[in-house]
Amino acid sequence: MKGGDEAMAAPVASSQPLEWKFSQVFGERTAGEEVQEVDIISAIEFDKTGDHLATGDRGGRVVLFERTDRKDNGGSRKDLEKMDHSVSRHPEFRYKTEFQSHEPEFDYLKSLEIEEKINKIRWCQTANGALFLLSTNDKTIKFWKVQEKKIKKISSMNVNASKAVGSECIASSSISRNSTHLLNGGSCDGVYNHPSNDLLGAISSLRLQVTSHESSLLARCRRVYAHAHDYHINSISNNSDGETFISADDLRINLWNLEICNQSFNIVDVKPTNMEDLTEVITSAEFHPTHCNTLAYSSSKGSIRLVDLRQSALCDSHAKLFEEPETPGSRSFFTEIIASISDIKFGTDGRYILSRDYMTLKLWDINMDSGPFASFQVHEHLRPKLCDLYENDSIFDKFECCLSGDGSRVTTGSYSNLFRVFGCSPGSNEATTLEASKNPTRRQVQTPSRPSRSLSSSFTRVVRRGGSESPGADANGNPFDFTTKLLHLAWHPAENSIACAAANSLYMYYA
Template sequence: MAGNGGETTWCFSQVKGTLEDDVTEADLISCVEFNHDGELLATGDKGGRVVIFQRDPASKQCVPKKGEYNVYSTFQSHEPEFDYLKSLEIEEKINKIRWLKRKNQAHFLLSTNDKTIKLWKVSERDKRVTGYNTREESGRARDPARITQLRVPTWRPAEPMVEASSRRIFANAHTYHINSISLNSDQETYLSADDLRINLWHLEITDQSFNIVDIKPANMEELTEVITAAEFHPTECNLFVYSSSKGTIRLCDMRAAALCDRHAKLFEEPEDPHARSFFSEIISSISDVKLSNSGRYMMSRDYLGLKVWDLRMETKPVETYPVHEYLRSKLCSLYENDCIFDKFECCWSGDDQRLMTGSYNGFFRVFERACSGGRRGELTLEAARDAAARPRQPLRPRRVATTAKRKKDEISVDCLDFNKKILHTAWHPHESIIAVAATNNLFIFQDKF
């Protein structure tokens, strides 16, 4: 996308998943994540499954390159559980996936549901052992009476096979539902956050974690806010941020104290008293926070928009992007159908120059930052089935009518489908390839150029 005030160069690349109207709850995608080099793309769903896609080698050799992915591995990460002490069902839904940086031939990733975090190893096998003494090549046990000599088993080439194996299970450390996991830049520790606490883990130790943030009051009736998201700084291993339902973001330094109950910085935009309403507190709640790849900026997503903060300036955001301001007049009905509590995620492009987040009606927004002093570009695109019929063709920008007078190419606010919500998006770390989860489908788009 060029910085031209919103003209699109994005085009459809692929869609993964069935395009049927009958979709089971278990098939709904609940998270999307590229690995560090963008060669793999993982999705988690409400059925506890993780599906990993691998970049098609041929698509990288094309001119221009194509962003095409094939299924690499599918495995069941979490199963439904039952907490007998609290008489609560624990859903298998995958809340977050985070990739570890690759150190050898295998890939490692963390996945979590509401209570349990797992470390998975995903590896390829292209050899098999033959020449067993106690069993046949088919696996059937041999008659001991027929074993007359000992053999040394050998490795033989075999059909390549991808297998996922659980290497660590980090459990029993969260009383409330886990909403975030984030790997530290040291690649040895990670944090996990629930509504009231943030824990620090070592990847090699499963039976203990350190509580680094605890906002639970002595009397729960005095509770005024909850933690909504948390993330480590991309390069400074002692820094992390966490956001709250009150619209604040706290930057904490683990060098200051073992329990980071005192923040180093507090990022909060003062509220306009004239604009205050019954819904003010709900729509100011931050659903996602992401630090830029450079570590200088931070992006937060509330219900109606995106804000970009400079870590060196706490008083107000340096950039504000309205995502769907036209919904402000619909807040009452959105409250009644619970849509106002939807948690939209956001993501940075690899060069930190563009931002992406989702909306309703299958729409998602791409913003180009005006860092170079040029015009700021913004675009509304749609993850829709008809895009699949026009591969490599530029996507048509969508517009929502904000007044009663509707233009030909605009859609009325009253016609938006609030069941088609884009909550989860991901951006390739080095290229203009984006992944958008729409119900049970994963759409992949790329810059035409």
């Protein structure tokens, strides 16, 4: 650790490592089944309550899941908090609904195909029992409302069918013989004796019985925010004010009002006058969880900038800059590539920012810009293989990261469908490796103690028969599979529960 008073400011949690257990899987493929490209999950997000989970895939679909174990037990969140926490609850989710969010498009002006793939999903505030969320592909953001509608049907009525048919015939017949002709050429029907009075009487006493049958979930696109980005959108983030959100591409960040879809404000622009002078691009952006005037964005050079919207309309000048000084003599062809930050996340209280580059996870204290508060080695074992990773483009993979609700642990994914959980409280040596499968215990490995000052560890330390470590192998001693990678995952906001995506399958774990 760095600095003098970090131990007091650091996340506080139990130093005991968590024991992770498999909970559920959705969409697991059978052995030998080929995964369709459109079914691969590309985004995961819990809502603020943790009772709903959304996933997006490369086919432009959004799938919603809802928590059921609270409903089944009939208990509220407060009731569950009062229960004995020594009993580990098994969180259960079920499929709720799905809808087609985006379709493939073609930009005729730029001769460019726009994929339907969902890049990000963000939940918005709920209202009147309806769920609201934002989803985006490379160019277009959509605001969705998902609401439960009860289907109502007429179950019975007191109309006499035979009379209704007879009256209909009378109504279409010629003028009745009982009609009285008036002096002015008109006529006066025998109203009191007219047979159609049977129909009028039936209507006046009509009674319908309407019953509600099964409910149907309806997803409706409320607004479309388009034509505001020249480059691919990599991030969207809701503001804590509940009214605005940002969208970021490689060179610009735009500020939107949820109610206005035809206008946005450009608040960050890093595009140089001459594109040949371009040295870095924006890779991720996120609003502060409680301060509506603050946001952070990361760059391909490994830096994070904190922006204060109160300073100026165009926030090209940052309030704070977070970057780790380069070690002298360590520069190589791959230095800038592996330094690029693929994802950043604020902690729940906004004090810490978690960032993920290709090799490491870093936890930053926003009050300490001299360097990261803690670093966790994730892919250090792959350093000798960087040439091969560059040749097969794996070095450009963008892994996401997330923090636990209490800020005491962080997690990120890797190859062979593995993901890692690190403890980030002072003195913690927690570093657990799991595989996204139905049997995660066979790859749950606890890393031996590590120096608390650096808070770093190797990816996994596995003692095989020969007693040697194999940095290029997984917990079973098998070589890492670079074709299977766990890029997307999310941590439940209030519990130790993780959802992660391996190809088209969604795996759930709890501790």
